[in-house]
Amino acid sequence: MAHQSPILVTRLSKTYKVPEREGGFGAAVRSFFKRKYKDVKAVQEVSFKIEQGEIVGFLGPNGAGKTTTLKMLSGLLHPTSGGAAVLSFIPWELKPEYLRSMTLVMGQRNRLSWDIPAADSFLLNQAIYRIPDDEYKKTYKELDELLELEPLMKKPVRNLSLGERMKCEIAAGLLHRPKVLFLDEPTIGLDITGQARIREFLLEYNQRTGATILLTSHYMADVTALCERILIIHHGELKYDGGISDLSRRIAPFKLIGVMLADADTHDLSGYGIEVPNEEDLEKRYIQVNAGDVTGVTSRLLADLPIHDITITDPPIESVIEQAFQQ
Amino acid sequence: MRYFRLLATLLKVNIQMSLAYRADTVVNILLNLMWLGWELLGLSIIFNNTETLGGWGPGELIALLGVFRLVNTMMAALIWPNTEKFNQSVRDGSLDYTLLQPVNSMFLVTFSRITVWRIWDLVLAFILIAVGVAMTGATATAVSILNFVLLTVSGTIVIYSLWIVLIAFTFWFTKFDNNVTILQALLDAGRYPVTVYPVWLRIIVTYLIPIAVATTIPLQALRGELGLGSVVTFIGIGIASFLAASSVWKVGVKRYSGASS
Numbered sequence: 001m002a003h004q005s006p007i008l009v010t011r012l013s014k015t016y017k018v019p020e021r022e023g024g025f026g027a028a029v030r031s032f033f034k035r036k037y038k039d040v041k042a043v044q045e046v047s048f049k050i051e052q053g054e055i056v057g058f059l060g061p062n063g064a065g066k067t068t069t070l071k072m073l074s075g076l077l078h079p080t081s082g083g084a085a086v087l088s089f090i091p092w093e094l095k096p097e098y099l100r101s102m103t104l105v106m107g108q109r110n111r112l113s114w115d116i117p118a119a120d121s122f123l124l125n126q127a128i129y130r131i132p133d134d135e136y137k138k139t140y141k142e143l144d145e146l147l148e149l150e151p152l153m154k155k156p157v158r159n160l161s162l163g164e165r166m167k168c169e170i171a172a173g174l175l176h177r178p179k180v181l182f183l184d185e186p187t188i189g190l191d192i193t194g195q196a197r198i199r200e201f202l203l204e205y206n207q208r209t210g211a212t213i214l215l216t217s218h219y220m221a222d223v224t225a226l227c228e229r230i231l232i233i234h235h236g237e238l239k240y241d242g243g244i245s246d247l248s249r250r251i252a253p254f255k256l257i258g259v260m261l262a263d264a265d266t267h268d269l270s271g272y273g274i275e276v277p278n279e280e281d282l283e284k285r286y287i288q289v290n291a292g293d294v295t296g297v298t299s300r301l302l303a304d305l306p307i308h309d310i311t312i313t314d315p316p317i318e319s320v321i322e323q324a325f326q327q
Numbered sequence: 328m329r330y331f332r333l334l335a336t337l338l339k340v341n342i343q344m345s346l347a348y349r350a351d352t353v354v355n356i357l358l359n360l361m362w363l364g365w366e367l368l369g370l371s372i373i374f375n376n377t378e379t380l381g382g383w384g385p386g387e388l389i390a391l392l393g394v395f396r397l398v399n400t401m402m403a404a405l406i407w408p409n410t411e412k413f414n415q416s417v418r419d420g421s422l423d424y425t426l427l428q429p430v431n432s433m434f435l436v437t438f439s440r441i442t443v444w445r446i447w448d449l450v451l452a453f454i455l456i457a458v459g460v461a462m463t464g465a466t467a468t469a470v471s472i473l474n475f476v477l478l479t480v481s482g483t484i485v486i487y488s489l490w491i492v493l494i495a496f497t498f499w500f501t502k503f504d505n506n507v508t509i510l511q512a513l514l515d516a517g518r519y520p521v522t523v524y525p526v527w528l529r530i531i532v533t534y535l536i537p538i539a540v541a542t543t544i545p546l547q548a549l550r551g552e553l554g555l556g557s558v559v560t561f562i563g564i565g566i567a568s569f570l571a572a573s574s575v576w577k578v579g580v581k582r583y584s585g586a587s588s
Contacts, residue, residue, distance in 0.1 A: 074427060075427065076426060076583075078581065094426070097429075099428060099429035100429045104424075104427055106423070108420075109420045109421050110421050111424045115344055115347075116340060116344055123336060123340070126336075127332055127336040128333060128428050128429065128430050128435075156347075
């Protein structure tokens with residue numbers, strides 16, 4: 001077969017019909033008899049493709065259409081229009097061969113039964129996915145090496161901490177060695193170390209297996225650590241598709257100039273650019289200027305003010321993405 | 328074969344689960360025996376005042392109670408716990424995972440919870456049937472026993488199908504927690520023989536709401552009261568209702584759009 005990207009999305013759209021109702025008793029009675037519907041365009045004409053082995057970050061504010069897109073790609077939702085091919089399958093046909101080669105992990109949903117130890121849920125998954133014993137043992141051993149699962153397996157899932165449970169949830173979703181992973185907020189609610197551990201795991205897993213990963217996250221650290229490429233979606237439309245390092249150049253062509261001044265608080269910097277707070281470095285004051293103006297502003301600053309130290313940096317990716325959302 | 332293996336794994340997991348709640352199991356078995364006593368008491372009060380009920384004598388009614396219990400066991404061992412789990416999974420969205428597994432989702436929804444200790448109930452049901460049949464003095468032939476087994480299976484499938492349709496409604500109306508209550512109310516009508524009821528209600532109970540199919544009719548077959556035509560018809564109804572329920576389920580799954588956008 002000719003080379004084909006594992007994830008191929010063309011003009012994918014999803015419109016929900018949502019019942020619309022005003023507040024109050026009268027409106028409630030009226031809507032009982034005659035329901036009004038409103039069209040909500042959750043995803044509009046989104047197109048992209050992802051190559052084998054890529055880890056792509058899927059970003060956007062709440063309600064932007066990320067989860068809807070992931071649900072369509074995993075096969076849970078039928079699109080209103082447009083198409084998608086994942087591993088050459090049409091996801092929403094829900095062919096068993098497709099379901100056996102992908103996984104969807106949602107940080108806010110439980111796959112594992114709460115009442116039984118994870119070990120039992122794993123065995124159930126082995127039966128459901130028809131994983132031969134030797135293959136199962138091999139995969140389990142690998143996952144155990146990376147996630148240190150063994151001590152967690154015998155306890156009922158309800159007794160595990162959130163971080164421990166998430167490790168088990170992710171492992172449960174990977175027992176059948178899927179080639180494509182859709183991860184919706186896989187680190188949500190975890191503390192910093194927990195997040196870091198899941199991140200390391202995903203990176204390692206991707207390198208070992210060459211799996212293709214599309215993930216959403218609210219933690220920028222997840223995205224900067226894992227993804228070289230990001231997709232930004234807002235109001236259901238794809239706003240950006242490209243390298244994470246190009247993002248600032250394309251969306252926010254700004255630089256940050258940090259200056260350390262004698263009598264720092266007395267000078268007015270508003271004539272040079274927009275002053276932005278920076279909590280991590282309180283010794284310096286930061287101003288944001290257009291990338292093209294950096295040289296001019298820097299020489300003016302040096303000429304006008306008693307400067308001890310000056311730095312020129314790219315704006316942090318978080319603020320760039322935030323800026324992209326606002327556009 | 329593959330589904331048998333899966334069922335075996337599910338059974339194993341469920342046995343482990345119920346072993347964790349030992350006191351619960353013991354209390355439930357005792358409660359169940361109490362209910363049986365209560366039901367037999369009810370029958371004895373009826374037959375202290377009358378010889379027959381809709382033409383059926385005490386032995387026949389005890390056998391009927393046995394078949395009823397058989398169906399009830401299915402309700403208690405599978406339908407209740409799985410409905411609870413299903414409703415829960417619709418609410419918290421974990422149904423998404425069920426639908427994305429490479430096995431028939433209807434199968435998973437049916438068997439993911441099994442109240443294992445209810446198997447004791449099955450034994451009780453068979454004892455009641457045997458005792459009841461012996462009391463009537465009716466001699467069962469090989470054919471009537473075969474018909475009885477076939478019709479019990481097909482009647483059970485009718486009820487099962489009805490259940491599938493009821494829980495599939497959840498795909499349309501996300502909040503439909505009354506689904507089991509409705510089914511239980513329907514099934515209670517099957518506890519007494521259909522001939523007690525007026526004709527119009529009998530028609531509803533026998534045909535429109537095919538609960539009686541699972542209780543009275545198998546017993547009629549055991550007594551050799553049903554012709555070949557009726558037996559074939561009732562088996563046909565079982566097959567048809569299963570096919571209808573699976574297609575309602577399929578349409579429902581298609582319709583399902585998840586708990587959040």
